[in-house]
Amino acid sequence: MWRRQNVRRRSGTGSRLFLAYAVASLVLVLLLGVMLVRSYRDDAEHQGREQGRAQASVIEEMAVAPALDGAELAAGLTATQLERLQGATDLAIFHGSVVRLRVRSYTGQVVFSDDGSTAGGISVSSAAFRAAVAGQVDIAVVADSQRSAGKVIRVLQPVIAGASGQAIGVLELYLPYDAIDAQLQRQMTATYWRLGVTLAILYLVLALIAWSTTRSLRRHAARREHEALHDGLTGLPNRAAFRERARTAISVATGSGGEGAIVLVDLNRFKEVNDTLGHHAGDELLRLVGSRLGQALRTGDTVARLGGDEFGLILPALPGQDVLDLLEEARRELTRETVLDGVPLSIEASFGVALYPHHGTEVEELLQHADAAMYQGKRGAVDVVLYAEGGVANPTHWLMVQAELRHAIDRDELVLHYQPKVRFADDEIGGLEALVRWQHPQRGLLPPSEFLPAAEQSGVIEVLTAWVLRRALEDQAGWTALGQSWPVAVNVSARNLEAPGFPQFVAGLLAEHSTPPGQLLLEVTETALAGDAEIVARAVVELRALGIGVAVDDFGIGYTSLSQLRTVPVSEVKIDRLFVIDLDQDPQNQAIVRSVIELAHGLGCRVTAEGVETAQVSAWLAEAGCDDAQGYLYSRPVVWPHLLDLFLHPRSTGRHAALDEPAAPAQLTTGGPTP
Structure with a gap:
């Protein structure tokens, strides 16, 4: 329906545009026709007047002027002059080449007329008569006063005496216009037909041009509209x-x-x-x-x-x-x-x-x-x-978080808390996992879930991971100097593993802090391993070749299968808390965890259980052969000096009994899979 409405709208617009072209072209053609008709009529009348001028000039020079040689019009004509003038003009009058002829003095007196009358003629006060008196020739096509219909060519011009060559009076001559008018009508009729056919052809050509132009514009507009609303590659709407x-x-x-x-x-x-x-x-x-x-x-x-x-x-x-x-x-x-x-x-x-x-x-x-x-x-x-x-998460909110997080890293607002991993073999701390927190100036201490999803969707995660690695290695140097050689684990994302040169970057940090590679464990979520498998596997191989440990975090909830671990040389598998929380009461989870432990050991990997919160679950895991455990049963994530203090000054009831105590409010933030 949406497409049909657009088609109808374009069709209606095109029709209106063509109609406008057609009307405009018709108006122009009609105006051109009127102008041409007027021009042709004016040209024909001008041609008639010029013909009258020539004829009057001949009559004046060949008939009137010789007959009036030596005449004084103010005194009248002699009988001889009248006879000569009558004889000179009779033939023209008889044959109809002259309708009427008068010779007048400058005062307007008629001294000769073809019909013998001495009255009538044009008024002496008229502009035409005065022009003739002044020596000019006036020619006009006028109505014949002696006939109800018809026109004549009226010519008023000076009469030049033959011998003296001076003007002695005014010749008022009326020449027939009917023949000229008939010829003019014939010419105009032929002209009208030619002009009509030509203008009709011109209009048709203009109409065709308008139609073609309108159609081209409509197609162009449709194409532009389609291009504006459709993807050029797939042809789908954009x-x-x-x-x-x-x-x-x-x-x-x-x-x-x-x-x-x-x-x-x-x-x-x-x-x-x-x-x-x-x-x-x-x-x-x-x-x-x-x-x-x-x-x-x-x-x-x-x-x-x-x-x-x-x-x-x-x-x-x-x-x-x-x-x-x-x-x-x-x-x-x-x-x-x-x-x-x-x-x-x-x-x-x-x-x-x-x-x-x-x-x-x-x-x-x-x-x-x-x-x-x-x-x-x-x-x-x-x-x-x-x-x-x-x-x-809200992606719009993510943009704000990403921008704030960059500033937070620059202002050193991030802090690291550590959660210990306890070995089942000797009940000792076997390492610490670094968990990042954000000490926000307005919102307080933020857990990873508040900012990590946004960071993982941008380049901020690379800057954040670099900060966590440096700070964790600095903290590790601190507790090592105090006699505790605990390895440190840092979470990394798929973007980190896919970044070119990441293994070399980590090796450079280890060298910078003089940390043996075996003292660092990088934890990678299972979904990260399922991303760009080839690139991630290559990065893991390079890290392992440098002596750096790699663990699969949150195992069991993503895409990775145990068979994939044969091609990715990880050193540790961490079972997700989802399978651990009620492990002592859930036979299905028990079967899953036992299988993971056995198969991981078969691949040469250590196994750590996350989310251990009760002694019953801890005992079951120890009996099943699990290597290490993490969870609130042992300690919440806290700053490392607190762990060191508890380790160096254990209670009499057991070294890790103190670790089960609630920490300060800022230290009770729930840990999770973070970089």
């Missing part, structure tokens, strides 16, 4: 068209009480295709994705390319569960294997879903929610994620 259609769909749903969804789709590891197969293959993949999404959705749904490898979907008139079912079908259609440049590929994508009106009624609000849900999907194991209030 971001501007997507927003317009989304507003329309939301407005319709609001008016009718309906519902629908705004969906953002982002391809996973699209950069690998461009880097490996070239941009032409990436372009072909984008076209394929657009085509498959369009085929998987309904006729009235919209698929748009918003930019890069991001697509947008509008699913109107569809309830929430049906939206998820439809998107699951679209995901299956999208992930069908394809072949690009001879290489088989499986397309993977993350879908972020925001429902209207449940999650908002403004396009920008829904896009933010869909974007947040999409990034949640990229960090988790589910490809299609429905926005949940409070369940995902």
Whole structure:
């Protein structure tokens, strides 16, 4: 419907434009015709007057002037002069080449007329007569006063005496105009036909030009409108068209009480295709994705390319569960294997879903929610994620956090807390995990969940990780100088491992602080290992070759399988707290944890259980062969001098009994997987 309205609007605009061209052309052609007719008529009359001038000149020179040689018009003509003049003009009068002829003195007296009368003629006070007296010739086409219809050419000119060559009077001559007028009418009729045909052809040519121009402009406008609202690569609607259609769909749903969804789709590891197969293959993949999404959705749904490898979907008139079912079908259609440049590929994508009106009624609000849900999907194991209030971070808020976090690093507002790992073998601290906190000047001490998701989506994570590594190595040098050689563990993200030269950067920091590589353990989340597998695996291999330990954090909730650990030489596996909390009462979790412990040991990895909070769980893990444990049973995350003080001055009830005491309020912040 949206496209049909645009077509009708362009068609109506084009018709009005052509009509304007046609009317303007017709007006111009008619004006040109009127001007040409007037010009032709004026030319014909001028031609008649000139013909009269020539004829009058001949009559005056050949007939009148010789007959009046030596005459004094003021005194009248002699009989001889009258006879000569009569004889000279009779033939012209008889043949009709002259209608009337008068010879007048300067006072206006008629001294000779063709009919013998001495009265009549033009008034002596007229401009024409005075001009003739002054020696000029006046010619005009006038109505014949002696006939009810018809015109004559009136000529008034001086009479020149033959011998003296001086003007002696005025010749008033009336010449026939009917023949000239008839010839003029014939010429004008022929001219009208020629002019009419020519102007008609001209109008048709102008009309054709106008029609062609209008059509070209309409096509150009349609092309420009299409280009302005469609992606040049895939032919799909672009971001501007997507927003317009989304507003329309939301407005319709609001008016009718309906519902629908705004969906953002982002391809996973699209950069690998461009880097490996070239941009032409990436372009072909984008076209394929657009085509498959369009085929998987309904006729009235919209698929748009918003930019890069991001697509947008509008699913109107569809309830929430049906939206998820439809998107699951679209995901299956999208992930069908394809072949690009001879290489088989499986397309993977993350879908972020925001429902209207449940999650908002403004396009920008829904896009933010869909974007947040999409990034949640990229960090988790589910490809299609429905926005949940409070369940995902707000990307707009992330921009503010990212900017503030950069300043916080420069102002040294970050602090490190440490949580010990306790060995089951001897009940001793086997190492400390560094957990970053933000001492915000207005909001107080912030846990990692308040700022790490935003940092991981930008380059801030690299600066943050560098700060944590330096501060952790400085703190480790402090407790080592006091006699405790505890290794330190630092969390790193997928962006860190994918950054060029990261292993060399870590090695440089170790050398700078004179720290043996074996005293540093880098913890990588399971989802990070499942990112760009080849690059991450290469980085892990380089780190291990330098003697730096690498642990898989939060194992069991992401994509990594134990078989993948054969190709990634990690030194430790940390079982996620989800499987540990009620381990002594959950047979299924017991079976999972026991299998992980046995298989990890078979691969030469140590096993650490996270989230140990009760002595019963600790005892079960020790019996199952787990190597280390972390959790509130031993200590909350605290600053390292507090741990050192508790270690050097243990209570009589046991070395780690004091670690179970609640820490100061600022130290009670829950730990978690952080860099």
